[in-house]
Amino acid sequence: MPSISQISNQRSFSGSLQKNVKTTGLSESQIADVKINRKRLWADLHSTCEWGKGERWGDGPTDIGMSRLTLSDADKQARDWFVETTKSLGCKVQTDAMGNIFAIRPGRKDGPPTYAGSHLDTQPTGGRYDGILGVHAGVEALKTMNDNNIETEFPTGCINWTNEEGARFPISMVSSGVWAGAIPLEKAYDMVEVGGGKATQKSALERIGYLGSLEASHKVNPIGAHFELHIEQGPILEGSGGKIGAVEGVQAFRWHIITVKGRDCHTGTTDFQNRSDAMLTAAKLILHSHNKATELGCLASTGILTLKPGSTNTVPGFVQFSLDIRSKEDAKLMKFEQSLKEGFAKIAAGEDVGGLNAMGTKGRGCEVAWQLDTDSPATKFHEDCVKCVEASAKDMLGTQAGNQVQRMTSGAGHDSVYTSRHAPTSIDGVSHNPAEYCSPEDCGNGAQVLLGAMLRYDRLRAEKGL
Amino acid sequence: MPSISQISNQRSFSGSLQKNVKTTGLSESQIADVKINRKRLWADLHSTCEWGKGERWGDGPTDIGMSRLTLSDADKQARDWFVETTKSLGCKVQTDAMGNIFAIRPGRKDGPPTYAGSHLDTQPTGGRYDGILGVHAGVEALKTMNDNNIETEFPTGCINWTNEEGARFPISMVSSGVWAGAIPLEKAYDMVEVGGGKATQKSALERIGYLGSLEASHKVNPIGAHFELHIEQGPILEGSGGKIGAVEGVQAFRWHIITVKGRDCHTGTTDFQNRSDAMLTAAKLILHSHNKATELGCLASTGILTLKPGSTNTVPGFVQFSLDIRSKEDAKLMKFEQSLKEGFAKIAAGEDVGGLNAMGTKGRGCEVAWQLDTDSPATKFHEDCVKCVEASAKDMLGTQAGNQVQRMTSGAGHDSVYTSRHAPTSIDGVSHNPAEYCSPEDCGNGAQVLLGAMLRYDRLRAEKGL
Known part of the structure; x- marks a missing residue:
């Protein structure tokens, strides 16, 4: 040799x-x-x-x-x-x-x-x-x-x-x-x-x-x-x-930016019924993405969140957060995403999904928009x-x-x-x-x-x- | 005159x-x-x-x-x-x-x-x-x-x-x-x-x-x-x-800064069981503060939230958010706050409170700390x-x-x-x-x-x- x-x-x-x-x-x-x-x-x-x-x-x-x-x-x-x-x-x-x-x-x-x-x-x-x-x-x-x-x-x-x-x-x-x-x-x-x-x-x-x-x-x-x-x-x-x-x-994974639009208002003088609270809505959406991922055997994570205007006594009218969703199979990931899109819209409108709107006060609702940033198939x-x-x-x-x-x-x-x-x-x-x-x-x-x-x-x- | x-x-x-x-x-x-x-x-x-x-x-x-x-x-x-x-x-x-x-x-x-x-x-x-x-x-x-x-x-x-x-x-x-x-x-x-x-x-x-x-x-x-x-x-x-x-x-109102500590990890490679997800935990706490405020006739609002490290594919190990709680009566406000302190600790540890940990995957838990910034009695x-x-x-x-x-x-x-x-x-x-x-x-x-x-x-x- x-x-x-x-x-x-x-x-x-x-x-x-x-x-x-x-x-x-x-x-x-x-x-x-x-x-x-x-x-x-x-x-x-x-x-x-x-x-x-x-x-x-x-x-x-x-x-x-x-x-x-x-x-x-x-x-x-x-x-x-x-x-x-x-x-x-x-x-x-x-x-x-x-x-x-x-x-x-x-x-x-x-x-x-x-x-x-x-x-x-x-x-x-x-x-x-x-x-x-x-x-x-x-x-x-x-x-x-x-x-x-x-x-x-x-x-x-x-x-x-x-x-x-x-x-x-x-x-x-x-x-x-x-x-x-x-x-x-x-x-x-x-x-x-x-x-x-x-x-x-x-x-x-x-x-x-x-x-x-x-x-x-x-x-x-x-x-x-x-x-x-x-x-x-x-x-x-x-x-x-x-x-x-x-x-x-x-x-497979897909990265979205989710935008929640509500309306700024004073935390002390606006009762829950009259609020469009973008931060509270975002909290529900993040929790829902986790719950649904558990149900379907996928992954969901939020690593970035920003809000406006950013003051202790102002209910935020604007929140953006990242949503990273993953699955080994492309089809399963798309099914998960579709389910989230429907769920997010309902939750933001005040309908109950998975108990997330069951315990609190129904406000005036928020708008939700999705923006796809990265799409990486399996x-x-x-x-x-x-x-x-x-x-x-x-x-x-x-x-x-x-x-x-x-x-x-x-x-x-x-x-x-x-x-x-x-x-x-x-x-x-x-x-x-x-x-x-x-x-x-x-x-x-x-x-x-x-x-x-x-x-x-x-x-x-x-x-x-x- | x-x-x-x-x-x-x-x-x-x-x-x-x-x-x-x-x-x-x-x-x-x-x-x-x-x-x-x-x-x-x-x-x-x-x-x-x-x-x-x-x-x-x-x-x-x-x-x-x-x-x-x-x-x-x-x-x-x-x-x-x-x-x-x-x-x-x-x-x-x-x-x-x-x-x-x-x-x-x-x-x-x-x-x-x-x-x-x-x-x-x-x-x-x-x-x-x-x-x-x-x-x-x-x-x-x-x-x-x-x-x-x-x-x-x-x-x-x-x-x-x-x-x-x-x-x-x-x-x-x-x-x-x-x-x-x-x-x-x-x-x-x-x-x-x-x-x-x-x-x-x-x-x-x-x-x-x-x-x-x-x-x-x-x-x-x-x-x-x-x-x-x-x-x-x-x-x-x-x-x-x-x-x-x-x-x-x-x-009356009291302003707190809530700090949630978990551990950074990769969103794609870490299953839910192995996470200490500070953002997911914060979402649950914010929703809980709203639900409990509804129950007790108080107000709760989050107007500021920051997290680290702040990357789409990293589960955040650190989140801080403001919590503004209010009530017409001092005693009622303190009862509300005490209830939140107990609830937050349980939720962060993975115990179920108000259905918030009922649907998802139990992870490794996070730590929660409270800091009072403003105390304004009625x-x-x-x-x-x-x-x-x-x-x-x-x-x-x-x-x-x-x-x-x-x-x-x-x-x-x-x-x-x-x-x-x-x-x-x-x-x-x-x-x-x-x-x-x-x-x-x-x-x-x-x-x-x-x-x-x-x-x-x-x-x-x-x-x-x-």
Whole structure:
């Protein structure tokens, strides 16, 4: 069995590439011998987490959360690091019109790259692993390929997607969505930041110098395959002793903004009968969404709520809140949404639904309006990719594998949802503590599986002529 | 019957005052002959409403709301007008340590003045009559006394109280509260503005130059009587054909800030059982406060709600909301509050109260904390003052009076609540359309009654030796 370095010597980067020669990539045992540098991954990740540090939650040196909102100054620092690092590895780096950054390491042949991709932005009270680990694992995979002088059949690379979180500009996965043709560029550009600021996603891209010239399009800039390493954000893998999840798909979700209009009035002088209380109505609607989700086996959540005018002794005439609804099945989600639309209208008009208007005083009613912001149908990932993740995980864990490798459905959306529409995709899931901690071992495992999946898929592409 | 001008000639301002001479003020018919200038009142009021204009709500020239938050630049403009105008009328003007401004017109004798008082600040989406009309009517009363060369037995005057609304710095009637010794000066000074700004009430007073040197104290700066003209902010007077309300008292109210603590988690990956959803819990508590208020015949309202972290796909771990509860009786209000405290704790812990936890999924529970911000017990006004308002209203309306003059209880707090603790007080209520409109006729009626009540009370003081 030749060593990796022997292989790479045969297929030297600096040597002339022989076109049209049939190859089948690295063998299974050769791939098994390629090991990422776990200490380097851990050190790199925490060094970039200096940019956009959040609140400390524990005593350890890295027990600090993240608050790196997309296109902030801290996000720019992380992006600059990504560009400089991947360029230093010999990658060609391109930025598209949504600020998505594609770092491409050449392969033996040309063609759409096999990518690792995720995002460097975080929630306002986010952690150090959601998204960030996925990008760092991709960069570590490229570094490991360089260390071992590996020449892949096709180009490989790493993508940093812009604004996956949707926390600052309120459409999540918006930039992979534009790339996939699912979200119009102008709609993405025109989003205004939440919280009263005036920046749009476009002005924010311009401000930090990441409004690229490459069209954000799967047609102009195709992807050969997309692998994403992601921490598990729920309790399933952790709770069942799993180490690595081979993610088969993502549940459907739809994000709405619900607007409730009533009328401002004085809290002391207006009796309940004469009120159109938008806050009381919103409270009933939020509770109803939860009750109905329980009944139908779906999820419903409200993460943002604003009201006007905002004074202790004025009954608010205006409330807006976010409504995030989810289900594993598209049809079930639409049935749930339809039921909520009917229920909300009745409750706001003062009719009783589920006991919510049974105990209080009937007022003058409010108006309810729905606005759909994000629509993400249930996603099924490419079986070839899922198998590559699974094989890589089993190889790494060896005889201990057993139920430590599990197939699963993701509850959360990821950029992989949009890439899967136009490229074979899967997610390599890694167990993650709810307190925003991912152990060095789990981080390393995830990155090792990611690298193995990329190399296996590269071989598969060569074998199948993909 | 001598004319007013004849009376005033006998008791000239410029002439030497004879001390210790028994007088009994103006006669009933003399008071009846003193008429305010209704056009001047209307023009003055709308000219000062240029400062802090809000949103237009109708087509008329004055159909524009107000947004003159306390101690803002617009409030400074209104204050400057008040000081300049009353000085030009010959008043002595004093500003105390809370920015309360006292304009004093000398009387025949020294002693605590008989004041008209109200406030020039407004809610963020306020109108042109709440508070503003009360101050303008007081200034118009002083102008009318000058026009007619009236010399009162005791000094009369007009007060502009600071931050009656509690909309920017969240304790309402805070500055009359400090004057009354009911709120510590430091607590009032240290209030931070709502909405994320950093100003305190003290820094805001300093910024606009209204941090006065006079101690804010009923002991140092006593009041002889306090009359307040106020629009009705509810539907009772308007609905029953009343023109003028002689207000006997104010219902009790208590303002709380309720804090709900749960835990942030991802909306897509965390099932309901594993959530500590502070927003869902807050929705249940708000609905419960309404249901319980209905049951006990009280009022409950939530006008402010903030949450963290504020992202569509993060279940909020932190919610704070205002809770304004009211009742005509102190004991009933405390019973209501006690019931809410027990109910809130149970609901947050997942126990069922009033069906609110019956339909959904039991999660991991949240913690609830209460903080009392304003405590205003039920107030009963001074019968002498109430009678002066009543007599003045009946005199003005003449044979038409009938049920156009009504005794009533105010639902809203006013600075008169605090002045009543240390000075005879009543409110002259005037009907007011919910769409923030008060007709020129109603404004004039209210101001005329205010003047009449002040002059009648001045006479009563002389008669009774008060």
